Amino acid sequence: MKKTICLFFISSFVISVIAHFFFLIEWAHGRYMTGNGDGLAQMVIFKSFLYDQYKNGNFFYAYSFGLGGGIYSQLGYYFTTSFVFIASFAAVFVMELLHMTNNTDALFWAQAAVFISVIKLTLVIFIASYAFHMLVKQKLAAFTGAVLYGTSVIYFRHTVFWEFFSDAMLWLPLLVAGAEKIIRDRRPGLFITACSVTLFNNFYFAYINLIFIAIYVIFRWLVQLDEHEEARWKQFRMFAVSCLISFGISAVSFVPAVYGFLNNLRPPYDQAVPLYDLTDNILFSSRIILLPAVFLLFLFVLSFYRNKTFRVFAAISMVLIILHYSPLAASAFNGFSAPQNRFEYLLAFTIGGAVAVGITELKRIRLKEIFCSSVIVLCIYIATVWKKDLDLSLLKNWSILALLMLTIAVFAAAGLKYKRWHLLFHGCILASSVVIANTYEKYVLSEGSDIQSVTKSYLTSNEYNGKEQRELLENIKKDDGGDPYTRIDWMNGVRNNTPMLQRFNGFSAYSSILNKDLLLFYWKDLQIDMGRESVSRYATMGDRANLYSLLYGKYYMTEKENAPDVPYGFEKMDESEHYDVYKNKYTLPFIRTADTVFSEKDLADSSVLAREHAMLEGIVLDNGKGNTEPPQERNIIKEAKLKTKGASYENGVLKVTEKKGGIDLIPPQSSLADEGDYYVGFYLKSLAKDQFFNLQVNDYVTSRKSNQSIYKTGVYDLTIRVKKAKKIAIRLPKGTYQLEHLTLYEEDYQTLKKEAAKKAPDAEMTWQQNKLTISYNNQNGDRYMMLPIPFEKGWELTVNGKKQPVQKANYSFIGFSIDKGDNDIQLVYYPPYFKESLAVTIIALAAGIWYSRRRRKKLGS
Numbered sequence: 001m002k003k004t005i006c007l008f009f010i011s012s013f014v015i016s017v018i019a020h021f022f023f024l025i026e027w028a029h030g031r032y033m034t035g036n037g038d039g040l041a042q043m044v045i046f047k048s049f050l051y052d053q054y055k056n057g058n059f060f061y062a063y064s065f066g067l068g069g070g071i072y073s074q075l076g077y078y079f080t081t082s083f084v085f086i087a088s089f090a091a092v093f094v095m096e097l098l099h100m101t102n103n104t105d106a107l108f109w110a111q112a113a114v115f116i117s118v119i120k121l122t123l124v125i126f127i128a129s130y131a132f133h134m135l136v137k138q139k140l141a142a143f144t145g146a147v148l149y150g151t152s153v154i155y156f157r158h159t160v161f162w163e164f165f166s167d168a169m170l171w172l173p174l175l176v177a178g179a180e181k182i183i184r185d186r187r188p189g190l191f192i193t194a195c196s197v198t199l200f201n202n203f204y205f206a207y208i209n210l211i212f213i214a215i216y217v218i219f220r221w222l223v224q225l226d227e228h229e230e231a232r233w234k235q236f237r238m239f240a241v242s243c244l245i246s247f248g249i250s251a252v253s254f255v256p257a258v259y260g261f262l263n264n265l266r267p268p269y270d271q272a273v274p275l276y277d278l279t280d281n282i283l284f285s286s287r288i289i290l291l292p293a294v295f296l297l298f299l300f301v302l303s304f305y306r307n308k309t310f311r312v313f314a315a316i317s318m319v320l321i322i323l324h325y326s327p328l329a330a331s332a333f334n335g336f337s338a339p340q341n342r343f344e345y346l347l348a349f350t351i352g353g354a355v356a357v358g359i360t361e362l363k364r365i366r367l368k369e370i371f372c373s374s375v376i377v378l379c380i381y382i383a384t385v386w387k388k389d390l391d392l393s394l395l396k397n398w399s400i401l402a403l404l405m406l407t408i409a410v411f412a413a414a415g416l417k418y419k420r421w422h423l424l425f426h427g428c429i430l431a432s433s434v435v436i437a438n439t440y441e442k443y444v445l446s447e448g449s450d451i452q453s454v455t456k457s458y459l460t461s462n463e464y465n466g467k468e469q470r471e472l473l474e475n476i477k478k479d480d481g482g483d484p485y486t487r488i489d490w491m492n493g494v495r496n497n498t499p500m501l502q503r504f505n506g507f508s509a510y511s512s513i514l515n516k517d518l519l520l521f522y523w524k525d526l527q528i529d530m531g532r533e534s535v536s537r538y539a540t541m542g543d544r545a546n547l548y549s550l551l552y553g554k555y556y557m558t559e560k561e562n563a564p565d566v567p568y569g570f571e572k573m574d575e576s577e578h579y580d581v582y583k584n585k586y587t588l589p590f591i592r593t594a595d596t597v598f599s600e601k602d603l604a605d606s607s608v609l610a611r612e613h614a615m616l617e618g619i620v621l622d623n624g625k626g627n628t629e630p631p632q633e634r635n636i637i638k639e640a641k642l643k644t645k646g647a648s649y650e651n652g653v654l655k656v657t658e659k660k661g662g663i664d665l666i667p668p669q670s671s672l673a674d675e676g677d678y679y680v681g682f683y684l685k686s687l688a689k690d691q692f693f694n695l696q697v698n699d700y701v702t703s704r705k706s707n708q709s710i711y712k713t714g715v716y717d718l719t720i721r722v723k724k725a726k727k728i729a730i731r732l733p734k735g736t737y738q739l740e741h742l743t744l745y746e747e748d749y750q751t752l753k754k755e756a757a758k759k760a761p762d763a764e765m766t767w768q769q770n771k772l773t774i775s776y777n778n779q780n781g782d783r784y785m786m787l788p789i790p791f792e793k794g795w796e797l798t799v800n801g802k803k804q805p806v807q808k809a810n811y812s813f814i815g816f817s818i819d820k821g822d823n824d825i826q827l828v829y830y831p832p833y834f835k836e837s838l839a840v841t842i843i844a845l846a847a848g849i850w851y852s853r854r855r856r857k858k859l860g861s
Contacts, residue, residue, distance in 0.1 A: 008143060009126050011125075011143060012122045012125035012129065012143075012150075013118075015125060015147050015151070016121040016122040017118055019121060019150075019151045020117060020118050021434070021438055022438040022441040022446070023114045023441055024118075026452070027111070027114050030455050030457070031446075031451075031454060032110040032454045032456075032459075033114040033117060033451070034113050034160065034163075034451070035160050035449070035454070036451060037161065039160065039163070040454065040495075041495055041496075041497060041510055042078070043078075043109075043163045044106040044113070046079055046497075047085065047106075048109055048500075048501070049064075049500040050071065050075065050079055050080065050085070050089075051109075052503075056769075059071075059072060059080075059769075060769070060770045060829055060830060060831055061769075063484075063789070064505050065500065065509065066499075066509025066518070066538065067507065067509070067518060067538075067551065067788075067790050068789050069790060069792065070792060070794055072831040073257055073513075073831045074260045074513050074515065076202075076253065076256060076260055076513075077202065077257065077260070077513050078164055078511075078512075079164060081200055081202070082201055082202065083167070083200075084116070084120055084164070084167050084170075085164070092104060092112075107459045107465075110454065113163065117163075120159070120167070121151070124149070124150040124166075124169045125147055125149070126146075127174055128146035128149045128150060128349070129142050129146040131176050131177040131180075132145045132352065135180065135353065135356070136309065136360050137360075138356075138359070138360050140359075140426055141356045141357075141359040141360050141426075142356050144426050144429050144430060145352040145353055145356025145357075145359075147429075147430055147433050148294075148295075148348070148351060148352040148355055148429065148433055149348050149349050149351070149352030150352075151433040151434060151436070151437045152290075152348035152351075152352075153286075153436070153440045153444070154288055155169060155345065156437060156441055156445065157287060157288065157444075157445070158342075158345070160449075164202065165342065167201060167205070168201075168205035168209055169349075171197055171209060172212065172345070172346070174190070175209055175210075177194070178190040178191030178192070178193065178195065179216060179220070179239075182238050183217075183220055183229055184226060184228075184229060186230050186855060187852070187855055187856065188238055188241070188242040188851065188855055189855075189856075191242050192242045192245055192246050192249070192848045195242065195250075196245075196249040196250050198210070199246060199249075199250035199253070199254045200253040200254065201253075202257075203261065204335075206254075207335065208343050210243075212343075215316060216316065219312050219315060220312060221235075223308050224308070225308050225312075242851075245844050245851060246844075246848075247844075248843065248844025248847065248848075249841055249845050249848055250841070251838075251840040252840075255832070255833050256831035256832050256834055256837065259832040263516045263792070263793070264512075264519075265514070265520060267535065267712070267714040269331075269338045269710060273328050274327050276325050276328075277325060277326070278325055282321070282324065283381060283384050287448075288324075288344050289324065289344040289347055290440075291321075291351070292355070292429070292432065292433070292436075293377065293408070293432070294358075294407050294411070294432075295351045295354060295355055296380065298310075298314075298354060298358035299317075299354070299373075300372065300376045300377065301358070301361075301370075301373050302369065303361070303364065303369055304358050304361050307357055307360075307361055309357045310354060310357040312353075313354035314354045316350045317347060317350040320344070321347065327339035329343075330342075330343070362422065370411060373411075374408045374411065378408070381404060407428055410424055410425045463493070464492065464495070464501075465502060468576050468579065470502060472557060472576055472579055473488070473490070473502055473504055475574050476555050476557075476574070476581060479583070480554060483554075485505065485552055486552065487506060487507060487548075487551060488506055488553070488555040489506065489507045489540055489548065489553055489556045490504075490555075490557035491506070491507075491508050494532055496510035496537045496539050497510050497511075507539065508537070508538060509538060509539075510534075510536060514536070514538065515790050515792050517791055517792065517808065518790050519538065521811050521812035524715070524717075525611065525812070526547065526611060526612070526719075526811065527681070527717055527718060528540075528547065528719075529700075529718060529720055531701075531702050532702065532703050533702075533711075533712060534705070534711050535711050535713055536711065541553065543700070543721050544612070544677075545567045545568040545569045545570070545584075545586065545749060545752060546612040546615075546616060546747075546751075548567055548584055549586050549587055549588045549752055549756065550612075550615055550810070551788045552587065552788045554584050555581060555583055555584065556570050556581070556583075556584070557579060557582075558579065559578060559580075560580055563580050564699050565700055565723075566582050567582075567584075567721075568723075568749055569584060569585045569586045569749065570582035571585060585756075586752050587756070588616075588755060588756060589761060590765070591760075591765065591774065591785065591787060592761065592787075593776075593782035593784065594617075594618040594783070595618070595780070595781070595782045596617055596618025597618055597624070597625075597627045597784070598617075598626040599621055599624060600621065600811065602630050606630050606631070606632075606633075607633050607681070607743065609633045609747055610630060610633045611811070613631040613633070613751045614630060615810045616751050617751065619784045619786050619809050619815055620811060621807055621809055622808045622811075623807075633745050636668060636671060637742050637744040639667075640665045640667050640668060640744055641665070641666040642663055642665060642742075643663065643664040644661070644663055644664075645663065645729070646658030646659075646660065646661025647662055647732075649739070652740040653687075653739070654737045654739040655735075655737075656732050656733065656734050656735055656737070657734065659733065660731050660733055661731065661732065661734070662730045662731045663730050663739075664728065664729050665680065665727070665728040665730070665742070665744060666727055667728065667744065667746075671724070671746045672724055672726065674748045675724070676746060676747045677721050677746070678721070678722050678723075678728060678744060678747070679744070679746075679747060680720050680722060680744050681717070681720075681742070682717075682730075682742045683716050683738065684739055685716045685737065686706075686736075686737055687735075687737060688707070688735050688736065690707065690708045691706055691735055692705060692706045692709070693732060693733050693735065694733065695718075695732060696730075697730050698727075698728060699722070699723075700720055700721070700722055716738075728744075762777060763775065763776040770830065771827070771828045772826070772827040772828075774823070774825040774827075775822075775823070776825065777821065777822050777823070778820055778821055778822075778823055782818065783817060784815055784816065784818065785815065785816060785823075785825070786813060786815040787815075788813055789813060789814045791806065791807075791812055791814050791815075792832075793832040794831055795827055795828070796827070796830065797825070797826070799817070799823055799825050800822075800823060800824050801824070804817060806827070814827075
């Protein structure tokens with residue numbers, strides 16, 4: 001047994017290295033196995049960020065994650081509980097201790113990606129070999145099927161673009177092996193382990209894997225492989241108990257991660273999802289799944305269907321092929337959201353299983369069946385080639401057709417039942433798999449998706465993480481005297497995770513899961529334009545000085561060409577060849593107290609400027625009553641003149657007839673006398689079916705997504721801050737738009753100046769990992785304290801030893817009651833339901849051990 005395990009592992013490693021041959025060569029030339037989209041924008045940044053957090057013993061919360069947030073739950077979709085990342089962290093940590101590396105930045109993780117993938121693919125093939133060997137009993141057949149699974153193109157697609165996606169391929173064969181243990185041997189231990197690991201590792205792909213295992217078990221019940229299998233009702237009961245225990249064991253990870261997902265904010269997908277879409281060519285040019293020629297050859301050998309195991313894998317494969325062509329199915333596998341083809345690794349697994357079983361049946365195949373199957377498959381390929389819209393450019397030199405002919409030739413020879421030809425057939429399948437993998441890596445990923453641009457020179461350039469930018473950031477830190485809570489508004493292009501990449505506290509984040517209250521703060525409560533519409537991002541404060549001061553934003557860094565749009569009150573303090581740095585004259589203290597209370601309800605009909613003033617003058621609470629009338633701001637839109645430019649405007653519909661046009665607002669001359677800004681608000685929606693467009697208001701430019709984009713926010717009420725000028729020019733590209741509810745407010749910043757002139761509270765604060773301690777003498781007798789830390793479930797508060805609730809203040813931040821006189825305040829953050837779920841995990845783990853041993857004793861007796 002040990003010899004078999006070693007053989008499987010060594011063989012898996014060799015195949016994995018060969019399958020990565022192209023990317024290993026690329027690595028030697030300074031090009032890395034990481035996508036230039038989310039790979040660079042999220043994957044390597046999150047790994048670098050989490051490595052630093054974990055190394056410092058910070059597992060739950062990070063002030064530097066966007067505006068601050070619980071990383072355990074909000075990044076649970078990515079890496080926080082990924083076993084692959086945890087193992088990578090451990091290995092890199094040891095390397096650091098041994099002085100084998102001294103910099104674990106994004107460049108390091110990009111360079112390490114191919115080696116992590118080699119090890120991961122080794123384990124995928126190894127575990128799949130174990131699962132298939134349980135079903136087919138022939139080692140070489142099991143290994144060959146596992147290689148088809150592991151080296152499928154979807155593994156490389158997922159690993160390159162969204163690295164954690166391919167982790168699911170580790171646990172799928174383990175789940176199948178566990179299910180077989182229950183069905184065949186009535187032993188639940190392996191299934192409980194596999195199910196627990198799947199749920200713990202990633203809740204999203206656990207959803208997909210568990211859907212598959214349910215389908216697999218149903219097919220196994222329909223096709224009984226062994227007459228000694230347990231009765232279906234008893235199997236069902238064992239599966240139900242095992243799943244319940246597994247959910248309990250994984251609770252400490254699964255519950256906080258699912259809470260983070262549910263506490264996210266994403267508009268419902270409101271577009272029609274078609275039942276089918278037949279455009280993808282899974283024989284030649286699909287970027288998601290390519291059907292191996294050997295699978296098709298086996299599929300048309302009728303005698304193979306006498307083997308019940310082949311029948312199961314072939315039937316599930318056919319179902320999954322049909323589902324691949326259904327956007328509705330893609331939506332279902334994506335939680336009934338926008339259709340996403342992420343489940344096809346399930347098909348790669350069942351194809352591997354079908355081939356593994358088919359190989360064992362070769363000894364009984366007839367030459368007539370070989371001939372018939374070969375002719376049918378050739379006809380299918382020829383018919384596909386004759387399609388006029390076929391794109392063979394992704395796989396150069398007709399490599400698939402050449403491999404097809406080779407496979408058919410060796411298939412026919414193997415049918416002669418000579419042992420040497422049988423081994424050659426295995427070799428042909430293995431060679432074809434790694435050739436297709438490397439061809440896909442070169443032509444589809446590297447050249448077709450421009451992965452070749454991910455180089456060391458790019459990753460150290462100003463386009464990504466340049467030395468010029470980092471030096472300016474270091475100068476800022478020196479100027480600030482090492483204040484660990486200072487926020488800097490700087491984002492490199494559209495890379496919202498720049499603060500995590502360059503290791504400073506910023507105002508932006510890009511993640512599929514974010515704090516719902518923060519997103520509402522941006523989209524609805526304060527209508528902060530982010531410069532780019534997206535459901536998965538937030539960024540900047542829309543150049544609004546009040547918000548920077550409220551959220552401890554001391555510095556503003558920008559490209560020189562964007563300098564005219566710097567927020568009010570920021571003065572230039574540093575510059576380089578390409579960038580300018582500005583410092584805020586009116587920063588407010590990190591810790592603020594207030595006796596003046598406003599309620600969100602009372603401010604519901606107020607302008608966003610009035611809401612800003614309310615947050616400056618006091619505290620805004622989401623429940624309870626205010627003790628002061630809300631600030632009143634005058635809408636001067638009726639005093640302004642409106643003119644069209646290259647457009648017509650009538651009944652709220654703007655028709656732009658020129659390449660670029662819109663309307664001009666001419667503010668009243670009296671308003672120009674005071675210094676400050678204008679806040680111009682409106683409802684804007686493109687009436688085109690599919691049009692991405694830029695909106696420009698004077699010097700400010702922001703982008704809006706198409707009505708068909710799955711990443712549009714569905715928010716059309718906008719507020720844009722512009723410097724005071726004689727004309728406010730709203731410009732849009734040619735098209736038709738709904739433009740309504742125009743408002744215009746002027747801001748002279750007297751409220752901000754008054755608050756900034758006040759003496760800061762005499763408070764001492766320390767923050768270690770997830771614990772914040774504040775000592776404050778409340779001499780003024782203020783009722784509340786507020787902090788620029790986002791409100792979210794998980795914060796626990798004690799004031800002078802007494803527990804009290806944390807309140808949502810200023811729409812999305814932390815506020816709480818304080819006592820008169822001395823206040824000893826402690827804020828501790830744990831992931832939502834962490835303590836309760838940890839208790840459930842411990843109890844369920846004990847129950848799982850007991851249940852497995854009990855089953856073993858029963859069988860032993």
